[in-house]
Amino acid sequence: MRGPRFFQTVQSKIIIIYVLLILMAMQLIGVYFVRTMERSFIDNFTDSLNKQAYLLAGFAEPYLNASQDAGSATAEGKKSFADLNEIVNNLFNISDAEIQIIDANGLVLTTSLQTQSARIGQKNLQNEVISALQGIKDIESETIDAEGNRRKIVAQPVGEGTKVMGAVYIEASMEPLYGTMNRINKIFLSGTVIALVLTVILGVILSHTITNPIKEITRQASAMADGNFNQRVSVKGPDEIGQLGNAFNHMTNRLKEALSLNEEEKEKLSSVLSNMNDGVIATDDQGKVIVVNRRAKRMLNIGSEDVTDRDISDVLGIPKEQIAKHVSGERQSATIQVADEEEGDFVTIRVVFTPIHRRDIGITGTIAMLQDITEQEKLEDARREFVANVSHELRTPLTTMKSYLEALDDGAIEDPTLAHRFVGVMRNETERMIRLVNDLLHLSRLDSRKAMVSKEPTHIPDMLEEVADRFSFQLDQKDISIQIKVEAGIRDVMLDRDQIDQVLDNLVSNAIKYTPEGGAIVIRARRTEREWLEISVQDNGIGIPRKDLSRIFDRFYRVDKARSRNMGGTGLGLSIAREIVKAHGGTISLESELGHGTRVTFALPVQQMEGEAV
Template identity: 60%
Template sequence: MKGARIFRTIQVKLIIIYVLLILIAMQLIGVYFISTMKTSLMASFTNNLNDQANILTKFVEQKFSSASLNSSMTDEQTTEDLRDMVSTLFSINQAEIQILDASGKVLTTSVPSQQSYVGRKNTTLAVSRALQGIRDNEEDIIGEDNVRKKVIAKPAYHQQKIVGAVYIVASMNELNETVNRVNQIFVSGMLIALGLTGVLGVLLAHTITNPIKVLTRQATAVAEGHFDRQVPVHGDDEIGQLSEAFNDMTNRLREALSANEEEKEKLASILANMSDGVVAADEHGVVMITNRRAREMLGVKRGEGMQLTELLGLNERQIDELMRGLEHAIIIRKEALEVEDDEIMRVTFTPIHRRDKTTAGTIAVLQDVTEQEKLEQSRREFVANVSHELRTPLTTIKSYAEALDDGAMQEKELGERFVGVIRNETERMIRLVTDLLHLSRLDSNQAPLRRQATNVPDMLEEVADRFSFQLRQKSIHAAVQVEAGISTLWLDRDQIDQVLDNLVSNAIKYTMDGGRIEISARKPDAATIAIRVKDTGIGIPQKDLNRIFERFYRVDKARSRNMGGTGLGLSIAREIIKAHGGTIALESEWNEGTTVTFTLPALHEGGGSA
């Protein structure tokens, strides 16, 4: 596998390509060159033999001509002359030469070992053709020694008559050896060229692949998140331009990722600090993202990976309709999520669409609407209570007015009693409307505080004096206690008097004859004054304590209404104390009494701390 992987590298491929190209080129050049050279050598060899044969034929013709003209020259002398001439030529050309007469009989030969052929006829085709007068007689043969040889036969003429022939057999060993040496030289040169090509290919491939390797390492580093490295640029060629482009891409990618990280951090910060819960799910309803507020509202430690149906406590049909946009919002009550049942959430769904308009997921925004629902319920109860409180006296007034109209006015005592009832109900309505207007001004901050320096002991004593008649009627003992060091406070005297009057009035109403009411002031810390109204009355049940400051809320509605209360006193007291920057609290035990304590900041004239 490792060897196969090596052959897949660009460097090895380039080297192989270079070597193959050179090998193919050398082979083509070699085949053409050797073939051309062999043809040229063969042609030169053949031409040389033909020239020698032609020369020898001239000599033979001259000898035969001289012998015919000189009668004193015997055949032996002629043959001897021909033998000397052939021997001389043989020493030059290293060829077998035979001189034949007109009948084809061998007169002489240049090869001593072939002297036995002298006197015999040469019956080869070339000789036969030459004795027939054909001049161009060439053929290649394989000799007995398995050597390729060239055969040439030329006719000799005397006075237009064939008197003999020249027969030459030349070995082609030297030519073949020359060709083989050339082949060896070419092969050696080709191997040397291939070796040099391989070395040069390695160097050239290295110059190409080394920058690519550097780019590969840089790309790997970028993939791992290292954007601070730069690819060296060694030139202005294509690889240099690629390196510059890669460096530019790395810088831009670093900037894009940095911007993306910043946006991601911003989004994560926004999601983490949102007052609303956010849940993101994919197209299959699997939760991908939840922020801290959503987990707190849903009571889970980790919502990722859960199904929306499981996380929100909804069935699949509801989730499907919400994710498809058929519905946009739904109200979830906490009892469905097995937590407190006094919290309500509104979940608003927004589908996430792809470019092809298909749904890629959904985002659910969770809003705690418990307070809104409570306020809405309080508003409904307030309207109902106001309607009820007004309807009762109006009905009474209407009934007594109709009775007076029907003749009750004729009876003086009865008429006066009816008019008294009408008057009382009217005054009750006036008190109710007055309290409502007062509450409205407090809610809308239209009742500004008119602070003034107020002596706290005197204010508490005056409250007790104002209710002295009612206290004596019920034989209730009232005590005023002021802690040492408390003297003057900067407050709205009229409004605080209204709070104290309401608290003392309630204490008197719900305390039995012979009971006790204590009005006290103390200083729990340097910046606060606490004023307490404590009675030994019937008290308030524990189940009503949390709602006692609500508007129109009464523990015993019938009894409270008969005592002339509107159900708004404690609500007005709470708003007044809140406007002063203080707090009010109520503690009570059934049949043991009630303690109402409100605190005020200890301010001096000008609004500073005392």
């Protein structure tokens, strides 16, 4: 991450603020100090000039008084002005200043500057002199000469009250004073610069003590953003920065724990979603997919396709309007069908929509639960078909019996021959119903696992020979040959002889029914690679169409319903055979090709505990 520029950092801001504060304070102090010092110097300078003017006025008063008494034309008066001039030049000599003694008429009697000696005897008409001759004291003013130098003028009257004998006029240069002020300003400016340099150095040191912990916290925050929660901020004191560091370390620990818990919960949720038998699709408030588990992808035949950010209506193939109705609660579930490429059939899926609510916001998304109800639908269809088949199987003989009974009641009972034939038909129909009910009871016991498998040592060759003997009459009637082929080494096997005989009877009976005259049936017994006993019954009869093979073991399922019913079958033989084989822990399968015969094979494990419940 690129760092901020220097003037954008907190350190620079602290230094700048610190320097500006010191500079402002120094300027305020400097202005106040310079102004005060300048005023003090000027006042002292003016006061010094006034004091000298007072003193000089005291010295000049006797001379001006004597001059007025004796007359200005006498030699003694001239002598007095010469003495006064000597006093002014020697006693009151002020550097770069002009001192004039002026009489009551405004005439210049003496001056301290030799260059201004020509002005002696001339009138001085300046306002300060006029005011002093009027008896006004402490007159002062400032002026600027032709060379641009600032000068101070003071004037004091000589004499007191109404008797003003003259005036003392002093004009002194103020440049030395301002020169001193300039030197002091330079010294103050140099001190200010030195103070600012020291302030910058101290500001850098001070800002480091503040910004270094902040920089460390910033680095730690960046490390946290990158997922590193192992570093800690060093706390060097109990001040606010130290408290911030402690709070940040505490926050780091809590955040680390929270993220760890979040990751754990996320992994749990991911594991739950991945291993759910139901599909899950989650969307945002716009209906865009944000989460989809593997089961949902398999159910919808999406595979590895990324459906994130796709609209759920496109994924499910349901219009948006219908989804909105489901989410709003009018009808929360919908049923869709998806083509199963592997089975070449359709899968029925129930989709249950549940809105995601957030407080003060409302619906922020939708959860769609996908349930594969294909088997349920098949079971429901099978149940309905089973009920219909049982009803049909029972209705046919009952209808026949009713019609014959009505015929007997109408007078056929009076004809012995006809009555005997009618009673024989009703007996056959009754036996047919008894067989059907017995088969249903047998299947019910097998389904409820109430039937016990009573295993006993059974000689396989003898068992198969006995099966062939039981059907010898039917075989001779249709001129069908039967062969028994038993692999060498197969002798006694533990199994339930009665139930396996029932399986073989059903298989051989079916083979005889659907094999034309002159056909052949082969019964084989062998051991498989897993050391199981495998018995197969194969014929060269009419065979079974490929489309019926998947349902051939279903209850009441017949390939040719009319022909099968006429042959006396109930449609439960293969179903009973399958349940008996399953009760023994074995498997059964059927292979057939239309016009080329059928082979039914079942395999039984030879190692079983005697008396095992099924």
